Amino acid sequence: MKKTPESGVPLFVSGLMVVVASMFFLFTVPAEDFIGATFASMTCMILVTYFLGRYRGLFRPRARTVALGLVSAALLYLVFYAGNLGVTTLHPLGLGATTENSIYSLIASPSNPLYLQVAVLAFDAVGYESYFRGILQTRLEPRTGMGSVFLVALFDALLHVVTLNPLWVVTTFIADSAWGLSYYYSKDLTSNVTSHFVWDIVIFVLLPIH
Numbered sequence: 001m002k003k004t005p006e007s008g009v010p011l012f013v014s015g016l017m018v019v020v021a022s023m024f025f026l027f028t029v030p031a032e033d034f035i036g037a038t039f040a041s042m043t044c045m046i047l048v049t050y051f052l053g054r055y056r057g058l059f060r061p062r063a064r065t066v067a068l069g070l071v072s073a074a075l076l077y078l079v080f081y082a083g084n085l086g087v088t089t090l091h092p093l094g095l096g097a098t099t100e101n102s103i104y105s106l107i108a109s110p111s112n113p114l115y116l117q118v119a120v121l122a123f124d125a126v127g128y129e130s131y132f133r134g135i136l137q138t139r140l141e142p143r144t145g146m147g148s149v150f151l152v153a154l155f156d157a158l159l160h161v162v163t164l165n166p167l168w169v170v171t172t173f174i175a176d177s178a179w180g181l182s183y184y185y186s187k188d189l190t191s192n193v194t195s196h197f198v199w200d201i202v203i204f205v206l207l208p209i210h
Helices: 005-028 031-053 063-090 097-107 114-144 147-163 166-186 189-206
Strands: none
Touching: 005 031, 005 114, 005 147, 031 097, 031 114, 063 166, 063 189, 097 114, 114 147, 114 166, 114 189, 147 166, 166 189
């Protein structure tokens, strides 16, 4: 019997609950356990993506999509650089360097060796893009079109509310919107994972914005 989209709803909802639970776990563990919790949460996202779609058609690497990923990572970095200038100058809603440093300290702490930082950022890029673009956005797009980009970005941002860090919530929405638009036009997660990973490496390791 042919499988209809409706027949996959229970599995989709179960996968969603697993991902949401893993993210709540990630954002509520002590700071010293954040790296381990990130590996666990991203593994959940990768496994849920596999069970829901077997990764069919999500990656179609081409020179154009790799280039798109590199360009979007650079543009996103410039957006955050400009945003940082605004935050440090205007201090909207009381945001400032302390708010930013609380995010950096979770990953780019001197206690975390470089290889571990790179590994967790690679998992972060693959896990997030696989599930939030490959599953959620793909599922919503037939009914909401480009709106799926911003619905997924808003959903992810709302999940970050549990961090009680407003800057993290806002930056999540901005970054997810950029990656969502990239996937909307490319239909290739290669561009997203490239952009997400390169952006992570630059902003957390090579050229941190403080």
